[in-house]
Amino acid sequence: MTTYILQRLFIFFPMLLVISFLVYSGLELSPGDAVSHMISPELASTITAEQLDAMREAYGLNQSFITRYWIWLTSMVQGDMGYSMAGGVAISEIMAKTVPATLELSMVALFFSTILGCSLGVISALKRGSGTDNSLTVAGMAGVSIPEFFFGLVAILLFAIELKWLPVGGRLLPHYETLWDRIPNIVLPSLVLALMMTAGAMRYARSSMLDVLAREFITTARSKGMPEWRVNILHGFRVALTPVVVLIGFRLPLLIGGSTIIEQVYQWPGIGSMFIRSVRASDYPLVMTISLMYVFVVLTASLVIDVLTALIDPRVRLGKE
Amino acid sequence: MAKSSLDKKFDQIRKREEEKTFSTKKRSRIVSKFLNNRLAVIGLIIFTIIILASIFAPLLSPYDPMRVDLRSMRQPPSFAHWFGTDSTGRDVFTRVLFGGRVSIFIGLGSAILSAVVGIAVGCYAGYKGGWIDVIALRISEIFMSFPQIILVLLLVSITGQSLFNLMAIFILTGWGGMYRLARARMLSLREEEYVQALRSFGLSTFTICYKHMLPNALSPIMVNITLSTAMFILTEAGLSFLGLGVPLNIPTWGNILNVAQDILVLQNYWWMWGPVGIVISVFVLCVNFIGDGLRDSTDPSQQG
Numbered sequence A: 001m002t003t004y005i006l007q008r009l010f011i012f013f014p015m016l017l018v019i020s021f022l023v024y025s026g027l028e029l030s031p032g033d034a035v036s037h038m039i040s041p042e043l044a045s046t047i048t049a050e051q052l053d054a055m056r057e058a059y060g061l062n063q064s065f066i067t068r069y070w071i072w073l074t075s076m077v078q079g080d081m082g083y084s085m086a087g088g089v090a091i092s093e094i095m096a097k098t099v100p101a102t103l104e105l106s107m108v109a110l111f112f113s114t115i116l117g118c119s120l121g122v123i124s125a126l127k128r129g130s131g132t133d134n135s136l137t138v139a140g141m142a143g144v145s146i147p148e149f150f151f152g153l154v155a156i157l158l159f160a161i162e163l164k165w166l167p168v169g170g171r172l173l174p175h176y177e178t179l180w181d182r183i184p185n186i187v188l189p190s191l192v193l194a195l196m197m198t199a200g201a202m203r204y205a206r207s208s209m210l211d212v213l214a215r216e217f218i219t220t221a222r223s224k225g226m227p228e229w230r231v232n233i234l235h236g237f238r239v240a241l242t243p244v245v246v247l248i249g250f251r252l253p254l255l256i257g258g259s260t261i262i263e264q265v266y267q268w269p270g271i272g273s274m275f276i277r278s279v280r281a282s283d284y285p286l287v288m289t290i291s292l293m294y295v296f297v298v299l300t301a302s303l304v305i306d307v308l309t310a311l312i313d314p315r316v317r318l319g320k321e
Numbered sequence B: 001m002a003k004s005s006l007d008k009k010f011d012q013i014r015k016r017e018e019e020k021t022f023s024t025k026k027r028s029r030i031v032s033k034f035l036n037n038r039l040a041v042i043g044l045i046i047f048t049i050i051i052l053a054s055i056f057a058p059l060l061s062p063y064d065p066m067r068v069d070l071r072s073m074r075q076p077p078s079f080a081h082w083f084g085t086d087s088t089g090r091d092v093f094t095r096v097l098f099g100g101r102v103s104i105f106i107g108l109g110s111a112i113l114s115a116v117v118g119i120a121v122g123c124y125a126g127y128k129g130g131w132i133d134v135i136a137l138r139i140s141e142i143f144m145s146f147p148q149i150i151l152v153l154l155l156v157s158i159t160g161q162s163l164f165n166l167m168a169i170f171i172l173t174g175w176g177g178m179y180r181l182a183r184a185r186m187l188s189l190r191e192e193e194y195v196q197a198l199r200s201f202g203l204s205t206f207t208i209c210y211k212h213m214l215p216n217a218l219s220p221i222m223v224n225i226t227l228s229t230a231m232f233i234l235t236e237a238g239l240s241f242l243g244l245g246v247p248l249n250i251p252t253w254g255n256i257l258n259v260a261q262d263i264l265v266l267q268n269y270w271w272m273w274g275p276v277g278i279v280i281s282v283f284v285l286c287v288n289f290i291g292d293g294l295r296d297s298t299d300p301s302q303q304g
Helices: A002-029 A034-038 A049-059 A065-077 A091-126 A131-145 A148-162 A179-213 A216-223 A228-249 A252-265 A271-280 A284-312 A314-318 B002-018 B025-036 B038-055 B092-128 B130-144 B148-159 B163-189 B193-200 B205-242 B253-261 B263-268 B274-298
Strands: none
Touching: A002 A065, A002 A284, A002 B130, A002 B148, A091 A131, A091 A179, A091 A228, A091 A252, A091 A271, A091 A284, A131 A179, A131 B205, A131 B274, A148 A179, A148 A252, A148 B205, A148 B253, A148 B263, A148 B274, A179 A228, A179 A252, A216 A228, A252 A271, A252 A284, A252 B148, A252 B205, A271 A284, A271 B148, A284 B148, B025 B038, B025 B274, B038 B092, B038 B274, B092 B130, B092 B163, B092 B205, B092 B253, B092 B274, B130 B163, B148 B163, B148 B205, B163 B205, B193 B205, B205 B253, B205 B274, B253 B263, B253 B274
């Protein structure tokens, strides 16, 4: 087992390194450097070439590409993420503010979508082939077909503007600080996100439940004369849902990526809307750090999944592929 | 008794065989299975209607999608303007038709091109194995280490916004999935006897993998192309909605929706963003129905 984990780690770190290098060089190729972004267009004509060079010298931009990458990498490893070009705020500070907001939104959405997806999936498996099953399948497909932001906009119009039940966006109303006060703000974005994710969870739960219902221990339970609901709930449900819940838990990184546009629609101050803002402003240090953070999360999650599957199923770690 | 009815059936089969209706049996079963799937047929019909309406947009609408008409600003839907007009007096229905051209072109074009790249690499690497396969696999893993939308946004920030860049980005982010699919199919087909027979005849690698093996992997690939078309159309819409997709002067479905970021438009002028949102949803739903129908009709495990 240890060798397997070591093998996986042996892939993990080089991968992260290669990706960071690729992203760094990609942003290097994009037009303009840090200095040209720092100077506002109105002032550009008043600044001489010597002054620009002096600035580049001061920021270390005249060093070779590899040197700069090395400096960036070593300070990153030491926890110094550098500064955002817009406003010069430390990136670590920005991360500390936005990551919890995104996690909060994602966890709530994950919670709702798991409960909803699992129960609907089980219902549709129990009533396989019926009208309920078919309409749930169609509803699931509609769920993945509607653009999430469009769905979010309709929800804003309906519940925030017309009915005035919930706020239009944001994470906190001014002067409200407690957890309780936050609930109205999180309801709409998390439900929209959850409904968008339900379809996938439903599909997993349905096929897993169908799989379990065909097993022999279900037949045994039935033949003992056990009432149908006990067979389904105690024997079927419990067995079928364990893998589904594990699987859904690992969709968190996907969810964190998927919440990007919804965060923007609801002005949720998370990492996704910060990323969009930094892309719009060509704030390259921030773009780079945030995208690498996503990569780190995705790679870590897949590492954990692989290790856990290997723990559960020894064939994985013994087999070649 | 049972035998006589069996005999009758057998006679019928023989009769049909003599009339040579069996020759196209496999193809017709797939088509008839697809046609039996009501949702898939409805999807195909609406899909065709929307595509035809976009292609023949100039015939269907008397307006110019780009022409600003300040005398008819923000008019609600009427007989003259079916979906009303936007803040600069442009006819929204016309813009949806013309926007469909670009959006569908991006979605379908990127899906097909990324499939071509993915299949070209996946077939060869999957069949041949060795270092080519290892390198291709690692490269696809690099692309798959990003959440899709994040990678697209990152590449947009590197390359800047244009129609061409967006398609290139979609192909770059989309080929990996297709590559893995093609590779997996090739890995299992590689051990089949007919492939070993071809190899023993001394056929070239190219002929074996592209001419003889690829057709057997085509049906999951077709399904995947439809699903990635749906995904690319949604991604384009999302990006353009954020103002980071196709440049705003080109009408696309996402660019039309872009106005809904303004809360005043959202609140007061529903026709500027509502209908186009519904058109996108319906179109993508149809594409998904078609993909689902294709999967059901071509999946051998479901053939009865």
